[in-house]
Amino acid sequence: MTIPTTETVSWSNKAATRTVVVAPSLNIETTASISAKLFEELVKNTDGFLIVPGQKHTVKELTIYDAPMGGKAADVVTLITGYSQTIPLGHRVSEGIAAGSSANIANTIRELGVQDIGIIGAIGKGGGGDALVTSLERRGFRDLLLVRRTGGSAQSLFLRAPTGETIAFAKKPPYEVSPEILAYLTTHASPRVLICSGFLEYELNLINALCDAEHVPEARVLSPHVNCFDTETGRRSCLELAKKADLFHLNQFEFARLLRLGGNDWAIPEDKHELITIMKKVEAKLVCVTCGDKGSVIYDSQQNDILRQSAFPVDTICNTTGAGDVHLAVLTYYLWLRGHRIKLAPALELATRICAKKIAFEGEAPRPWDGIPPSAERKPWVREAADHYHSGATPPDGYTPVSK
Structure with a gap:
């Protein structure tokens, strides 16, 4: 034939x-x-x-x-x-990771051995959405994938369910989530941890509905797109949404935009009490802000306390893109491990350490059509760092050290 x-x-x-x-x-x-x-x-x-x-x-x-x-x-x-x-x-395309926050998060989680995670990720042109779909399905996650299709000024919103079905919400924003669609989602996807990353203002209806669903996950991780804060309505909506989050994760620039703290040169204050006063305005259980070469800081609202973590030095900065996504993924790992008595401070240290390794060793993020072999896209240093972290702690069920 x-x-x-x-x-x-x-x-x-x-x-x-x-x-x-x-x-x-x-x-x-x-x-x-x-x-x-x-x-x-x-x-x-x-x-x-x-x-x-x-x-x-x-x-x-x-x-x-x-x-x-x-x-x-x-x-x-x-x-x-x-x-x-x-x-x-005949062009050969590569298996594995792709550009985009959701893909970066998913592939770091894969290396850490985390299971039962749902990811709502905005997938636009160039975002590596299908690579992410494949990566998630192979690991057996019960996933939700938010697929944003852009054509001219019109944006259609679709949801790819764990069954493989693609559900259309609407052809134009704003999107209303019907009770029927919400019932379908909560029936077919009930992960322990739900990650919502890179969502925009017109997608807030969906994110709110998922966070309020009857069968909510054990933990919610939220990281809105910075453009969510362009309007006062979007900014206030994100602050309300933060109240439902177990972890609200932003970089320093995004955090300043959210709270209208000033221009691009705003920096995390050194004074602890001043910083607590600022960070508690975001009413999530944990609020994490990454600060580039200054490390990261996390506010624990239940303890009303701040943890700081200095950045780890790197000899060569190969690529900083996606470092914040890796940081978020490792803190998601902490939420997944909470039943195993893992403390927040060493988890923050691990997240920052893995960011340093990512910046130093990953190099330019591969694109699926570049023909980069899958082996070049793996992140063994993520698992190695996690193995070191668990050397003095009880690892979770299902966690297999890379050495084994």
Whole structure:
């Protein structure tokens, strides 16, 4: 059988180290209509993804068949892509992490061995959304993925549920969350920890609804996009939302914007009591502010106390992008471990230490279409640091040291 090809293929940044082949002339409406024999024939000479536009699919909605060597019909997966990226036929794309806060958080969590996390992440063009979907699914998370599709001035909001379904909320903001959709979400996704990262003002309805749902997670981690604070309404809404958070995580610039503390040159005050007075205006249980080469500071509202952590020195600064996401992920790890008597101070130290390693060793963040081998995208230093951290503590159930 000859597989027809085209010169280019419309492709979101789905992640896999495979050769891409497209068969545009095949009319296949559903994965159920693919027989094992036909599937094996299609992938026999293909070491990669076979993309088959079905009769009911547009160029941005493709059924993608994961076809490694020896692939079976059971390997078929359906993915509705958030956007398209045109790349040459035969171009190899890499498996693993992608740019974007949600992807950075997810991949750090993966290395730490954290389980049962739900992530609401804004995925726009260039955000590596499909790489994140794949990464999360492989680890068996019960995930929610907020997919923002941008076209001109219109923005559509979709939610990718753990079942693989893509639920449309609305074609234009503001978005109202119906009781039916909320019931669906809380029925199909009840993770222990919910992370909401990079959300914008028009998405606050969804974030509020999830935080207020009947089957709420044990911990909520919130990190809004700085543009949430552009309007007074958005700023006040974020301050109200913070009251529902177990961890509210921002960098120094974002924190200053949220509280209208001044321009870009505002700095965390040295005086402890002055800092407590400022940070307690954000009424989350824990409020963390990262301060670049000054380290980080966290306010514990239950103790009405501040913890400071100096930055760890690095010989070479390779890449600071995503350092705050890594920091957030490690503090999420602390929330996940709370039942194991892990203290906040060493968790903050671990988060800052791993940030230093990320800045020094990761280098330029790989993009899925750059062809970087998956091994180059792993973060073994995350697990090594965590192993060192657990050397004097009881590790959580399911945690496997990297040395083993």
